[in-house]
Amino acid sequence: MYSDKVMDHFKNPRNVGEIEDADGIGEVGNPSCGDIMKITLKIKNNIVVDAKFKTFGCGAAIASSSMATELVRGKTLEEAWEVSNKAVAEALEGLPPIKMHCSVLAEGGIHKAINDYRRRHSLPEWEEKNLHIHDHDNDVECQH
Template structure:
């Protein structure tokens, strides 16, 4: 099978899926041209992420990584959420096919983008370096033989 049972479970029964009307921060990453966009909404109370929602346009693993990332940051402090790495997302899902690793990168970046938006809205200063996203102009993995 292409995906593990856990990936399929998060894809078919995504956690925290939906929009949030009163979000404190919204992050959107990816682009439709490449075939995946993640939008993450966070609600922050007492420095903790009290609620999180996501919407994703993308493949099965894009939806699954969004879903598990929301579970991994819910209830966590903002610094904890910022430490969420794409490797942690992949591990939590029990692995992803090699050509789907970029989905986990998007999930990490969606969380960071939502936090950045929260900081911006609330006038909280931060280190720009934390939010330097790699751009998503993917290299074509063209086979050349």
């Protein structure tokens, strides 16, 4: 059901954990929907120097979080913001259609963490495209 890449990131997840003195924190999802991701970022001179995750969810959710943190590390905030759910899914060599929301969740976690950083530094927040999916309260896929 899953690609080798998904299995690799599920079984050997990269960047598991929580940065203690994180500069940006993004938590998305809802336990009643079966997935929560918490992304923590360390940001220096506008660059993501470290990214970690903690995830409650299925195999695809864990692999997506792992891949998303890999993809944003070393990038500028602008570049990290552009890491889309598609990019996460492609880097994982594809996700089953019903699991695409996991990559959307990963993108959302990164966005929330970046905006958290911007808020802390009194910078204007960037607009999130898929807000309705990031915010599981209004998630069409999960009604709980």
